[in-house]
Amino acid sequence: MEEKYKNITREEFMNFFRDDEKLNELTVDDRVEIFQSILVGSSDITKELLDGLLSDYCADRLEVSEKAITN
Helix, strand or coil: EEECCCCHHHHHHHHHHCCHHHHHHHHHHHHHHHHHHHCCCHHHHHHHHHHHHHHCCCCCCCCCCCCCCCC
């Protein structure tokens, strides 16, 4: 089964991702798995990204703070 997915193009993947009807076929667990694995690395996770997510999902009880990095 894994082999056939190697032939999905970026365009096909993005078309699926932008199709609300198809996305609604995903379970909550599917969505969490995708969310947790889609970013390339830790540098992709920023305060701005997390603030945007909290805002988009109305999670006003949570706050993101930035830790200063010292060398």
